[in-house]
Amino acid sequence: MTRKQLVEQIKKKQSFLCVGLDTDLNKIPKHLLELEDPIFEFNKSIIDATKDYCVAYKPNIAFYESRGEKGWESLRKTLEYIPKEIFTIADAKRGDIGNTSHLYARAFFENSDFDSVTVAPYMGEDSVTPFLEYDNKWVILLALTSNKGALDFQQQVLASGEKVFEKVLKVSSTWGTINNLMYVVGATRGEDIGEVRKLVPEHFFLVPGVGAQGGSLSDVVKYGMTSDCGLLVNSSRGIIYSGSDxxxxNCAKEEANKIQKEMAIHLKSHGIIA
Amino acid sequence: MTRKQLVEQIKKKQSFLCVGLDTDLNKIPKHLLELEDPIFEFNKSIIDATKDYCVAYKPNIAFYESRGEKGWESLRKTLEYIPKEIFTIADAKRGDIGNTSHLYARAFFENSDFDSVTVAPYMGEDSVTPFLEYDNKWVILLALTSNKGALDFQQQVLASGEKVFEKVLKVSSTWGTINNLMYVVGATRGEDIGEVRKLVPEHFFLVPGVGAQGGSLSDVVKYGMTSDCGLLVNSSRGIIYSGSDxxxxNCAKEEANKIQKEMAIHLKSHGIIA
Structure with a gap:
């Protein structure tokens, strides 16, 4: 999917919501467990209920991988079920030496047809660029994450005065363009999003950490929104587990609709939609 | 597997060789392609041929993941086929927020029974510790990798004067022990291995980059060997693709045996075996 197509969807749906499909057998309603593929059945219902209010789905690959071959089958069926106009994110945090990253790219962009994959930056340029060689596919690179461990290395200050995550942003932004590279930017501190926005004024951000992880949508918008939105804000547990029977x-639908309405107000106040 | 058991195997086999199972349909002998699961058949033959000369096998997960559900099946069969006394490494470079890393740990330590998994440090402590909660299982954390991209972030100097990879070593070594935490340390520059060894004098290192990626075994031993070896040196392509018909x-066997003989000399000269 191109940036233009993504922005069109955002305007059309008046939403920049990404629904995280962190689908866990221990958390889904019990009546689904009798079905042959409860994970897929749950996702199917969630997608039917929320597809009008979101512009992206983000399956967290660990939830599928932890179930072995059966999990990968559930993931494949889920991806096939997502309407084509909705942006898809393989939240996989992959990254390895060049020839290996090429194979991870093949896994998510050829063997399955995701629009994007999350990638970890620690191994540097040759671990990331293989994912950038596909037309209309995206890398979403970890920059500043919303977990406590972000303090351990990402927030360390370099001799140059920059923090490690700032170095990651500056260097990596030369590897791709605003049309094939986004960043994961955590929402626990709105001011941090503002710092990142100064360094990469036009790239899209995937913002986790709104809702269960604790960030505020208003702050994300205040510090991160661009003239064509530039944001995908994720909610996983807050939507998909809002009901338990x-x-x-329907509970997920209401929750997604509630967030979408709030997003529409922000898009209007920023002049992105009329 | 415990450290004691691993060291016993090293002494018994007079080897600290890890064979990387980077098994690629495009590179394996053509006659195997007619079989139902060529990837497994290739691995089976490689394991039969090399198991007396190595103490570890390291399937590179990308090679299996890129083939979808069928790839995961080949991986599962391969893992089951590896003799139990041989250390197994899921070279997966995983790492995510705590609850997600828990699921990756489940994928490799419960759903499949690997002895260890490689983990990327960028997201910090809570992304790594879930893998350390299993008895007799290991994290092999990326510290200094052997690719060009290692210069981008790992080698950056912090305000404290340490390099980023040194900070990773110092901080992460408090999360685990020498009995459940190893480090990936690239072999392209022997001196670098020496620098790492000073910071973590007793941890085992998994050293890629000997052979196809360019490092020298003598340098690795000179700068990295401890009193109980403390090294697993990996060779992938140099062994498994040494023959093409x-x-x-047999070619793989000869290559593995050649490296094992060299390793035996080093183990003897360091007084680890008689």
Whole structure:
């Protein structure tokens, strides 16, 4: 998917919501467990219920990988079920030496047809660029994450005065363009998003950490929104587990709709939609 | 597997060789392609041929993941086929926020029974410690890798004067012990291995980059060997693709045996074996 197509979807749906498909057998409604593929059945219902209110789905690959071959089958069926106009993110945090990253890119862009994959930057340029060689596919590179461990290395200050995550932003932004490279930017501190925005004024950010992880949507918008939105804000547990019985899909729908309405107000106040 | 058991195997086999199972359909002998699972058949022959000369096998997960569900099946069968006394490494470079890393740990330590998994440090402590909660299982954390991209971030100097990879070593060595935490340390510059060894005098190192990636075994030993070896040196392509026809397994055997003999000399000269 191109940036233009993504922005069109954002305007059309008045939403920059990404729904995280962190689908866990221990958390889905019990009545689904009798079905042959409960993970897929849950995702199918969630997608049906939320597809009008979001512009992206982000399966967290660990949830599928932890179930072995059966999990990968659930993931494949889920991806096939997502409407084509919705942006898809393989939240996989992959990254390895060049020839190996080429194979990870093949896994997510050829063997399956995700629009994007999250990548970890520690191994540097040749671990990231293989993912950038595909037309209309995206790398979403970890820059500043929303977990406590972000303090351990990302927030360390270099001799140059920059923090490690700032160095990652500056250097990596030369590897791709605003049309094939986004960044993961955590939302626990709105001011941090503002710092990142100064360094990469036009790149899209994937912002986790709104909702269960604790960030505020208003702060994300205040510090991170660009003239064409430039944001995908993720909610996983807050939407998909908002209900726990037969009515779970309706609960998810209401929750997604609530966030979408809030997003529409922000898009209007920034002049992105009329 | 415990450290004691691993060291016993090293002494018994007079080897600290790890064979990397980077098994690629485009590189294995053509006659195997007619079989139902050529990847597994290739690995099976390689394991039969090399198991007396190595103490570890390291499937590079990307090679399997890139083939979808079928690839995961080949990986599972390969892992089951590896003799139990041989250390197994899921070279996966995983790492995510705590609850997600828990699921990756489950994928490699419960759903499959690897002895260890390689983990990327960028997201910090809570992304790594979930892998350390299993008895007799290991994290092999990326410290200094052997690719060009290692210069981009790992080798950057912090305000404290340390390099980023040195900070990773110092901080992360408090998360685990020498009995459940190893480090990936690239072999392109022997002196670098010496620098790492000073910071973590007793941890095992997994050293890629000997052979195809360019490092020298003598340098690795000179700068990295401890009183109980403390090294697993990996060779992938140099062993498994040393032959390209029906005789491929014998070629791999000769290559592994050659390296093992060299390793035995080093183990003797360091007084680790008699």
């Amino acid at each position: 037969e009515n779970f899909a | 029906e005789n491929f397994a």
